Amino acid sequence: MKSEKRGLILFFVAVVLNFAVYGQNQKKDTIKIRDLSAPSSVSQQMSKDIASKGSTSKEIFNRWSGLDSLDQLKQRFYKKTGFIINADYNSQIMAATKAIGDDVGASGVFRMYGKYNLVGRGTSHEGGLVFKVENRHKYTDLPLREWGLAGVGYVGLVQSVYNDDRWRVTNLYWRQTFAKANIVAYAGFLDVTDWTDIYALASPWSSFNNLSFATGTSTTGGSYPDGSLGLMVSAWLTDHIYVIGGLIDANGTAKEFYKSFDTFFTEFETLKTFEVGYTPNYEMPILQNAHITFWQVDKTVNAPNGWGISGSVSWELGNKLFPFLRGGWAKDGGSIFTASVSTGIGYNITGSNVFGLGLNWNKPNENLFGTGLKDQYLSEIFYKLQIVPHVEFTPNIQLIINPALNTNTNFTTIFGARGRINI
Template sequence: MNNLTTKRSPLSIKEIYKKLYFSLLFLIFFNILPSYSQNTKEKSITSPASVENQLKSDLAETEKASLWNVLDSSDNAKNRFYEKTGFIVNMDYNSQVMGATSAVNNNIGASGVFRVYGKWNLVGNKKGTSQGGLVFKFENRHKYTDNALREFGPIDVGFLGFMQSVYNDQKWRMTNLYWRQSFNNDKIVFYTGFVDVTDWADVHAAASPWTSFNNILFATGSGTMGGMFPDGSMGAMLNVWVNDNIYLVGSMIDINGKATEFWKSFDTFFSKFETLKTFEIGYTPGMKSAFLKNIHATVWQVDASETLGTKSGFGVIGSASWIIGNKFMPFVRGGWAKDGGSFYEASVSTGFTYNIMGPNTLGVGLNWNRPSESTFGQKLRDQYVSEIFYKFKLTHHTELTPSVQLVAHPALNMNTDFTSVFGLRFRAFL
């Protein structure tokens, strides 16, 4: 008797990931309810630079410590329109200049960024406990000098890393275009679409390069998680609160995505399937204090990429920040990486911010880092970095942030053991 059954080959890890991704999509959209409500409060663990948190920060009523307040009527009208329709959009212009006391090329670098960002809540239940909608952000990033500020550190100063990670010369790009779905009063939040992994991976109240520290050393993983990964790519994120104190965040993105050609990322995500995966577990004494009192650990793994020319790799990140009183928030952050195209094999940052939630903020940070021999093909000297910034509001809609970065032993400039980089950042938003 013939045996008509065939033996199936075991599923590969990539095929399992794909099946899980489409299963999540099905569950998310199957459970969306048709009525709309606009009453939920954000509880997802996302960066202060994310669209939702930037919108809240822009529209927040702050202490009237500015020289004058304008456009308040526009803010009120925008809030009323959002309450009725679920749609809100803001725009800003960011400009920054940096000057170095010692450099291998140019001593001056300057760049600008124009951004339009917003969200459109489209579905939700009548109680407002679940909600879904689109989140978007597109930008024009441009340079004023020979090199944009993203390249100013490594090319001009000889610093291995980014002294300003988001001010490049990519021109028009789509950074965010994704669906955000929440359930159970934001205790479960899911993103899918064109996302930015730095919006949720190892987030920190002072990690925004638009309004806080400039240097990548005080951002995601203290610089140990990649360096070549796209900050706009096809992917998905799931944030779950286990209880009021413990949260979990898992994600996966396409490492071959390009924000300047975002439509191609859908193809590379499912064809090449070379991805970055992250998983985080965190503790906070309460959901409302998740940013200001937070301890978390993050692990990540990335596939090899012929496009980026990087090996597969993995790493571990740890972070603790805890506000004392109402204004003083010390932090300790660090990470370790094995391959994966990371800038640093190890990096540790510590410091504090004062009045991080107010209109005027002081930040002081110290860092030690060891450049990755695997990424750069040679052993480079350890770098020691300090950054001090002070952000203050000129008006209700304008911010000015002077800063100084002190670098000892810049790894790409062997002609000096020390350099200072002075910066001035301006932001106007509507």
């Protein structure tokens, strides 16, 4: 059985690399890397941080705080050495009108993230290390990742990243570009949400909180591993069509990332993803994007094997409005939902201040949470406000109809507030 699995994996990688080789024949006059990573990935997060600090209307604050000089110093050092590092602190609180346990939850996360380009800096074959180290901690008895289920009775994640892992290594991998930057490969300790089913509002740090509006609309199995040993390859087949394939250790954990070396090669239980996408937007492909994502996960001690499919259409209109329609379906694999559909809009999507409104229908996985559960309906509204450079504040509201594990009510409202300070 193990040899059969290894054969399937080798076939999967061969298919991805075959697409990649074909992509090398597509000639371009530029070596600009068209990033196919999620908004919460290290590269995208750092790009957004730089953009948010460029407002001339905030010059007085920058000069007063001294952070403007620090930003310029870091950029000069990066141009000279290829090394740059950022840090931020994120804090969030949520309160529910109807709950089965604690009606308030709160958590915080400290992050250090950056990159060190060591090979071919500024060329089409650039390579280097990407890293992200975090300390995730709770303020209340339940961290927010667990609070939605145990406190509110909602089957799902009202916030997916605010747990109580403490120190963890979420990313530590080598990133390499090939073929005039049409091909990008990651190898090392990865976060599957950095490339799987991405779109512009997928970041739980700055956009929607609920996982139903992010990767796989909560239908992807394998528990969304991060800090796990794996490989990802993305390739542009033409100016407008791309493919992304990934393979990652399904048993990996960011708290003890180094153990993934052992589980990957001894257990060889993996989560595989493969995506085909289209965009007419050459410069920013996630702003006008349609794709289909397939996934399959092997059986582990925590979940059965399974597979599924998700799809997404998100399209910027007039440089401000951003409607989206996304959905997913799963057959086992430990997914939270077996079916889910989300739609909504974002406004001023490329600006510092962003408004988002989303609607979701989902069907909880009865193999995980029990039979006879009602379908859940969800709406979330948020407004990310760039108060000054380096400081964000995001109030948000989630309206939940039929929280599946809360038999005392058919409706609950969650009020939240999220803050972020970055340097």
